[in-house]
Amino acid sequence: MRKIKHGKLSAGCADSCCLKLEGLSVRLEGDSILEDVSFHLHCGEIAALIGPNGAGKSTLFRSILGQTSYKGKITFSPAGGPAIRLADGEITGGTRPLVGYVPQAPSFDRGDPVSVLDFFTAATARWPVWLPIPAKYRERAAACLGRVHGEDLLDRPMGGLSGGQLQRVLLALALEPVPHILILDEPLSGVDIEGEHQLLDMLDELRTQYDLSIFLSTHDFATLSQFADKVILLNRRVLKSGAPEEVLSSPEFYDTFHLRMGKGGAQ
C-alpha cells in the first residue's frame, strides 16, 4: 500500500500529497471552455465540482486525465514519487498522479454479450477475453469487485445491471490499480436514493482506507454537505470554492443557478 502522509486540514500543502491546478485554460475550436482555473486537492479529501451544463466540468476532468491539451500547470506533489504510467501512456516520476476514472455510465444494450468478468478482464489484463478466462483473472476480478461489495455481479451481463450496480463495477475498475486521485463524472445521476447512499458510504470508506483524493461532479446539491469536504463552483472559471455551506450560501451560487433556472422557475 502506498504511504502518503495524510495532511487534510493540516498546515497547507507542504507535507501532504496534493493535486495542484494553476492557471488552467482550455480552448476548443476557438471557444474558451476553461479560463484560469486554479485550486488544490488534497489526499483523503472529497471535492465536489458543481456548475451548470456546459460549465466545463467534463473538460476539467479530461485535462486532469491528460485527454485534452491545456495551458497552465497540473502538478502532483510530493514530486519524485514512484514511477507511474499515466493515462496518456507517458511515464512520470510522480509529478503527475495516477488517476482512476469513473465515466458517466456508458450505455450497454440489454443484449450486449459482455459479462462483468469480460469487461473487467478486458480492461485489466492482456488475456483475450474471447478465450476461456483462467481462474487467476477471475479471482482477481472478484477481489476487485469485493472492494465495492460487488462480488456477486461477476457473471452478470453488463447490459442487465441497474444504474447503481453499473456504477459499482466502474468504480471497482477505477480502483485497479488503486489511484492517487479518483474522478467520478456525475456518479449520482441515474442512481436511486438507496444506490446513492451506498455509493457515498463507499467513497467515504475508500478515502480513509486508501487515502485517495476523490473528485466528483454532481447536480445533487442536497447531499453535498453530507459528504463533500470542499465544493468548487465552476462556470468556465472558478466562481467560488470552499466548504459546502459556504459555497451553497454564496451570492455566486445563487447567481449562477438563479439565472439558469430563471423565468419563474425555482426562485
Next chain:
Amino acid sequence: MSFWYALVDLLPFEWAVPGEMFFMKNALLAVMVITPLFGLLSTMVVHSRMSFFSDALGHSAFTGMAIGAICGFHEPTWAAVIFAVFFALLFNVVRRRSTLASDTVIGVFSSTAVALGIFLSTLGGRSFTRFNSLLIGDILSVEPAKVGLLVLILLAVVGLWLVSFNQLMLSAVHPALADSRGIRVFWQETVFSIAIAVVVTLSMTWVGLLVINSLLVLPAAAARNAARNMRQYHLFSLLGAVLAGVAGLMTSYYWGGSAGAAITLYLAVWFALTFLLRKK
C-alpha cells in the same frame, strides 16, 4: 494441398472422388478459411456498430478494382486493397475531425466511392457488365495459391484478436474510459478497419460484393441473440459462419445458384433460429 485432397477424398460425396473435381475441393477449403475469418471480424463489426462502415468498404473495394483495371495492373485486386486501406484511413481521420454523426460520414464516403467506381469503369463508353462477376462472386474459381493467401490472412486476424481484442472491445464500449486506461483508441479503430478493408477486398472475388457485408453482420448478429458473454458470442458466431458456409457451398453445388448467396441465406436461417431461442 495434397494432404487436403487426401482428406476430402475420404468424404462420401460424389465430388469427393480422388483425382477429380479439384475446383470443388479448393472451394470447400476456401470456405473453411473465409467463414471463420468473417465470423471473427463479425463480432467486433457488430459490437462497435460498424456494419454500415463495412458495407461502404465493400463498395470502395469495387472502385479499387476499377482503378486497378484502368492502371493496367495484372492483378487489380492489389490496387483494390491499397485503395480500401486508404479509404479506411481517410474515413477514420475524417470521422475523428468531423462533428458529423458517423453514419453521415460513412454515407458521404460510400456514395463517393460508388460514384467514382461506376464513372471509372464506364469511362470511354465501356460496358459495366465485365464487373458483374464481382457483384455475385464465384467461390468455385478459387485457386490453391489464393487459399494459401487466405490462410495467412486468417492467421493474421487471429493474431490481431489475441493481441488487441480487449483494447478494441473497451474502445467500442467507452472511448474515454479506454483512453484513461492507456489504450490508444484511434489506432485500435484504425487497425481494425484496415483489417476489414483487406479481408473484404481479398474475398470479394469469391463471395460477391452484394452479399459480402452480410457475412460481416449476420454471424455476430445471430450470436448476440443467444450469447451472454464473449466466449459464447465468439463460439456462436464462428459456428454459425462455418456451418452456413459449408451448407451454402453444398447447396450451390447440388442445386446451382450462387454460393455466396446460399451462405447468406443459411446465415439468415441461423439468425432466425437464435432469435426464436433468444435469451429472455
